[in-house]
Amino acid sequence: MTAQTQPTVTVDSLQAEITRHLKLSIGKDPSHASVYDWRMSLSLALRDLVVEPWFASTRKTYEGQHKRVYYLSMEFLIGRLVEDVTINLDVEQTAIDAMAALGQDYKVVVADEPDAALGNGGLGRLAACFMDSLATLAIPAYGYGIRYEHGLFEQHFENGQQTESAEGWLAQRHVWEFERPEVAYKIHFGGYVSEEDGKANWHPAETVLASAYDTPVIGWKGQWANTLRLWAAKPVKLFDLESFNRGDYVGANAPERLARTISRVLYPDDTTQDGKELRLKQEYFFTSASIKDLLRRFLSEGHQITDLADHVAIQLNDTHPAIAGPELVRLLIDKHALPEKDAIELARKCLAYTNHTLLPEALESWPEDLFARILPRHHRIIQMIQHRHLEETGSDVRIIDHGNVKMGELAFVMAHKVNGVSALHSELVKETVFADLNTAYPNR
Incomplete structure (x- = not known):
């Protein structure tokens, strides 16, 4: 450029x-x-x-009409x-x-200046540094994440004991961002899937809006700037006046409460069932909004959907946005009428995955019953992806295994390229945590 x-x-x-x-x-x-x-x-x-x-x-x-990089990350530790x-x-x-x-x-x-602590450490700092590098190299790119109301907690010590309190970077106006009220997408959860005329139809139970906030990311010497687009969750219906007038003051605020919970806290405690559900909703929320946004931009330029991979490169920073594969396949099948095989192949050409851990037990997974309840259409699509993966490779590595949906395996199977955070890490990924998948997909 x-x-x-x-x-x-x-x-x-x-x-x-x-x-x-x-x-x-x-x-x-x-x-x-x-x-x-x-x-x-x-x-x-x-x-x-x-x-x-x-x-x-x-x-x-x-x-x-240049190709764009879309960097999906649960964290962006951009700092001051x-x-x-x-x-x-x-x-x-x-x-x-x-x-x-x-x-x-x-x-x-x-x-x-408050520290925009929208990350936990290395993963979030890596994402912020990549955004700086992409701008410095004048590579057209968008970063996509969540506009958490409260980022990484503040740590204090009282009487020799560590205490934690909510971090409030948005207590003051965040002067660097531009709100985009015209850019909002409906994000669905729950419900059920029906079959009508051979076509799957998702009937969701809950819906929130993903609303965009843009921060320009300037490269070295100010010669190029890209965009960090963060999503805030907002209610589709601002206020239930009927419930309020009946005296149900808590119920009147339920839509706003659901939405604000999703983008309220970076990494809610997921040791409980409710915490797991919220974390999964967060991951799908920002990933779905990002995929819908990049498809809108791509189609606005007059391209054919089958040319998507010529104009779109989606990089998954760890497994948090791994649902991008099934979500893109869902939209290609349900909204653009592509055959299943073509949709999977096209999505795979767009997606790449950065692995951050060599420990199999540290790779993200979700209880299958929880996943199917929150994302029933995606559960079916992952079953379809798994069937094709097993059929095409003869591998015995499953994405859904022993009642769990394994996001590392999903990210690997749905990516055309996989890397670690360094050359050495990439080699170790091939030799250890994904050795069997590396055999099934050589040179990936």
């Missing part, structure tokens, strides 16, 4: 923009501004510098963005000097 030209930013021009935002966006006089006000004003001034290359990169991708953006725009010293001219300590202002 051709790089964008970044306009020169001076101390005077940045200082003027910070002051303008302080007055017009924050509504504060410099003599009464807090550290928060200065930080928000600096962030808005920096965000303005990101928007034009972001738009230009998006336009160039659409005009050239003021410092990240100033470094990538190569204006850190300019920002330091501009804030000093305004009587503010840049380091104090940077430290005031």
Whole structure:
């Protein structure tokens, strides 16, 4: 991709923009501004510098109908963005000097920013670094994840004991994101599947909306920008007035309660049945919204659905989005009328999987009865995928085994390429945790 030209930013021009935002966006006089006000004003001034290359990169991708990478991850440990953006725009010293001219300590202002702790460690940091790298290399890409209200918990020590409390990065306005109310998808759970005229029809019991929030990710020297799109769960029906008027005040809020629970907390405790159900819903929620979104974008360019793999590359960061395989197959069969075999082959050409563990017991799996209850259509599709996998390879490795749906095996079978997080890790994946599948699918 051709790089964008970044306009020169001076101390005077940045200082003027910070002051303008302080007055017009924050509504504060410099003599009464807090550290928060200065930080928000600096962030808005920096965000303005990101928007034009972001738009230009998006336009160039659409005009050239270039292939896009879609990076699906349960975690994005992006951290504080003021410092990240100033470094990538190569204006850190300019920002330091501009804030000093305004009587503010840049380091104090940077430290005031809440840490968007939407990850747990290496997996989430890897995802954030990949987004930076993709933008630096000017590779058109979207990151897809969940806009958790509460990310990684805050840790405290009281009387020598560790205590945990909810992390509240959204207690303040997240200035880097752009809400997209026009981009929302219905996500379904539960219910049953019926057969009508030889076609499967899913009749869901619950539905929530996945609503998009976009954060631009700027590459080094500000020459290219991609998008991190996070999904927030919202109710289809905002408020049940009839229940409220009957005096059922708790029931009136049930739709909102279900939706907010899904995108409320990063990694809810899944040692209980309810916790497992919520975790599975979270994974399907963001994966389904992401697959629907990339299909909408692909079809808006006038392509034929059979050409999907020429324009779409979907990378699964660990097994959390492994349901992407069955979801894409479902949409190709149920919405686009592709034959089962063609749908599986096309989905596989689009999907690749990054493994993060060599321990078989650490690979994600779901009780089959829970999975079938929450995602009945996908349960049938996985049975279909397994049947074709066993028939085509002669392998005895099953995706559904001893009452469990094994997401590592599903991700491997539905991917055209599998990798570890390093060259050595990739070799060990072939030799250990997926040795039998590596034999069944050599060179995958």
